[in-house]
Amino acid sequence: xxxxxxxxxxxxxxxxxxxxxxxxxxxxxxxxxxxxxxxxxxxxxxxxxxxxxxxxxxxxxxxxxxxxxxxxxxxxxxxxxxxxxxxxxxxxxxxxxxxxxxxxxxxxxxxxxxxxxxxxxxxxxxxxxxxxxxxxxxxxxxxxxxxxxxxxxxxxxxxxxxxxxxxxxxxxxxxxxxxxxxxxxxxxxxxxxxxxxxxxxxxxxxxxxxxxxxxxxxxxxxxxxxxxxxxxxxxxxxxxxxxxxxxxxxxxxxxxxxxxxxxxxxxxxxxxxxxxxxxxxxxxxxxxxxxxxxxxxxxxxxxxxxxxxxxxxxxxxxxxxxxxxxxxxxxxxxxxxxxxxxxxxxxxxxxxxxxxxxxxxxxxxxxxxxxxxxxxxxxxxxxxxxxxxxxxxxxxxxxxxxxxxxxxxxxxxxxxxxxxxxxxxxxxxxxxxxxxxxxxxxxxxxxxxxxxxxxxxxxxxxxxxxxxxxxxxxxxxx
Numbered sequence: 001x002x003x004x005x006x007x008x009x010x011x012x013x014x015x016x017x018x019x020x021x022x023x024x025x026x027x028x029x030x031x032x033x034x035x036x037x038x039x040x041x042x043x044x045x046x047x048x049x050x051x052x053x054x055x056x057x058x059x060x061x062x063x064x065x066x067x068x069x070x071x072x073x074x075x076x077x078x079x080x081x082x083x084x085x086x087x088x089x090x091x092x093x094x095x096x097x098x099x100x101x102x103x104x105x106x107x108x109x110x111x112x113x114x115x116x117x118x119x120x121x122x123x124x125x126x127x128x129x130x131x132x133x134x135x136x137x138x139x140x141x142x143x144x145x146x147x148x149x150x151x152x153x154x155x156x157x158x159x160x161x162x163x164x165x166x167x168x169x170x171x172x173x174x175x176x177x178x179x180x181x182x183x184x185x186x187x188x189x190x191x192x193x194x195x196x197x198x199x200x201x202x203x204x205x206x207x208x209x210x211x212x213x214x215x216x217x218x219x220x221x222x223x224x225x226x227x228x229x230x231x232x233x234x235x236x237x238x239x240x241x242x243x244x245x246x247x248x249x250x251x252x253x254x255x256x257x258x259x260x261x262x263x264x265x266x267x268x269x270x271x272x273x274x275x276x277x278x279x280x281x282x283x284x285x286x287x288x289x290x291x292x293x294x295x296x297x298x299x300x301x302x303x304x305x306x307x308x309x310x311x312x313x314x315x316x317x318x319x320x321x322x323x324x325x326x327x328x329x330x331x332x333x334x335x336x337x338x339x340x341x342x343x344x345x346x347x348x349x350x351x352x353x354x355x356x357x358x359x360x361x362x363x364x365x366x367x368x369x370x371x372x373x374x375x376x377x378x379x380x381x382x383x384x385x386x387x388x389x390x391x392x393x394x395x396x397x398x399x400x401x402x403x404x405x406x407x408x409x410x411x412x413x414x415x416x417x418x419x420x421x422x423x424x425x426x427x428x429x430x431x432x433x434x435x436x437x438x439x440x441x442x443x444x445x446x447x448x449x450x451x452x453x454x455x456x457x458x459x460x461x462x463x464x465x466x467x468x469x470x471x472x473x474x475x476x477x478x
Contacts, residue, residue, distance in 0.1 A: 028415060028423050029333030032408035036337070036375060036401065048097055051090035051200055051215045059088040060128045064204055072212045075111060075204035082152075083128045086204040089121060090215065093197035094171055099231060099454040102170035102224050103200045104181075104214045107142070110162040111209030116142040118169045120178065120198040131201045136194050139201070140169065140180040140187070147180075147190060158187035166221040169200065173453035174231055184221040195450060246276075252431045258293045259429035261300030261410055293429070295417040299323075300410050307406040308399075312342040319409070326412045334412050336366050337405045340379050344396050347382045355383065 053070035064086030065074045075086045094101040105118050119131035119139030132139030132148025139148050142161040146154030161167050161182055168181035171192060179189035202211060214220065250273060257266040299322050306315040316338060319327050327335055339362040346355035363379060366372040378393040385391040395401065407427075414426035428436075446453050 027333045028427060029337065029408050029412060030371060031427050032337060032404055033333045033371060033375060036404050048095035049092050050095055051092045053091050054088050054213060055091045058127060060086055064088065073202065073204055074210040075207060078207050085128055085130050087127055087129065087131065087201065089199040089201045093199050094120065096173065096452045097455055099174055100170055100172050100228050102168055104166055104168040104220050104222065105202055106212045107161060107163055107165045108212055109208055109210040111206045113206035114143045114162050115205035116209055116211060117203040118167050119201055120169065121201040122194065122196055122198055130203050130205060138178050138194065158182065168220065168222050172231065174235065181222045252434065255293065256429045256431040261297055261304050263297050263301040296413050300413050303409055304406045307409060308402050310345045310402065312338060312345060323413055323416055325416065331365055331369065334408055336372055336375065337408050339363060340375060341402065341405045343379050344401065347388060348397055352383060
């Protein structure tokens with residue numbers, strides 16, 4: 001099965017595939033070129049800069065002293081009113097594309113009154129006030145243990161904190177909550193009603209108060225990994241409560257095995273399920289039912305196995321013998337995938353001179369052709385490195401690349417069935433269509449949440465739960 005993707009490139013390719021069923025001019029193999037292109041970017045590629053120090057440019061400098069490492073602050077004045085606060089924000093906003101963000105402070109000295117605060121504020125926050133006292137801010141205060149959310153009136157929340165205490169503040173993007181900790185234990189959580197980017201913020205407000213901030217360079221007192229694990233478990237438990245009749249999953253798996261030509265696994269699956277799962281009828285879509293995805297099952301199985309073993313010459317030979325129409329256009333997307341895989345196998349085997357010769361003959365045909373040149377360049381890049389699997393084009397040496405080529409050829413064979421009316425049904429199984437819908441729903445849910453929270457990446461999700469063996473594993477589903 002192929003990568004689940006929802007980007008613009010895929011949309012373009014899907015449009016091309018749809019047009020293929022009408023005019024027959026577009027090569028459906030382009031769909032798999034696009035799939036291969038997705039692997040050139042690492043999974044979970046959303047990267048954000050994290051706070052690393054305190055912002056000494058934008059702060060209430062007259063009321064505090066900041067250490068040279070920009071991680072310690074001390075209040076040296078005598079406060080007269082609520083606008084003499086020594087408040088300071090982090091140098092960057094809290095990252096949003098993750099499950100949880102968290103930071104801590106260590107109270108070196110609670111000073112005269114222990115009026116220390118920790119929390120989050122936005123960019124427009126007044127830099128002479130305690131976090132939580134103004135709109136668009138939230139703060140946990142040490143002198144009374146109260147929580148302040150956009151008001152000078154606090155609400156009972158947790159214990160006070162003082163010298164030698166370690167206090168933390170975090171954002172749980174899954175539950176949309178602020179949470180706070182004291183000495184490694186969660187104090188409590190409240191709904192995060194502030195939108196937009198938020199900056200970790202600390203404040204000192206009486207003489208000799210001194211704190212040290214930890215943005216993660218040192219180990220936290222709080223077990224953040226365990227907290228994240230528990231949050232993931234909560235999500236998993238919510239999913240597990242959804243009842244799914246066994247027959248539904250049975251038919252999805254069976255259609256997947258049929259679609260991809262796993263003949264032996266299909267037979268074993270049918271035998272194992274014979275006495276436990278009743279047969280049901282899955283309605284045909286666009287004239288594409290089970291009888292069509294069973295088309296050429298033995299041939300598809302044989303070619304897939306050759307490609308998965310890296311025996312590209314043998315696979316090409318079988319295609320020329322059984323389905324010459326698939327490889328008659330030497331500049332088609334399917335031929336590019338096959339020839340590029342042959343080149344990749346030569347690089348994998350260390351036969352670099354032979355790879356260069358093969359590339360000059362076969363891959364050169366595709367250079368500068370629209371939609372093909374980036375894959376050709378990535379193949380050529382493998383020759384430039386002593387350890388090509390570690391370079392930016394190293395994804396081509398993964399087993400997943402063989403799967404993509406095998407999927408492309410499998411889909412093209414299915415398209416030779418004269419009864420097929422819809423190209424997309426040949427390129428994607430029912431299971432992949434379901435997973436694509438899952439991905440879209442997860443991305444839409446995050447979009448409605450202001451694009452905050454951990455991104456959904458099917459490849460990563462499947463890798464976390466997949467087991468060893470053939471069939472619908474993480475490598476073949478994405």
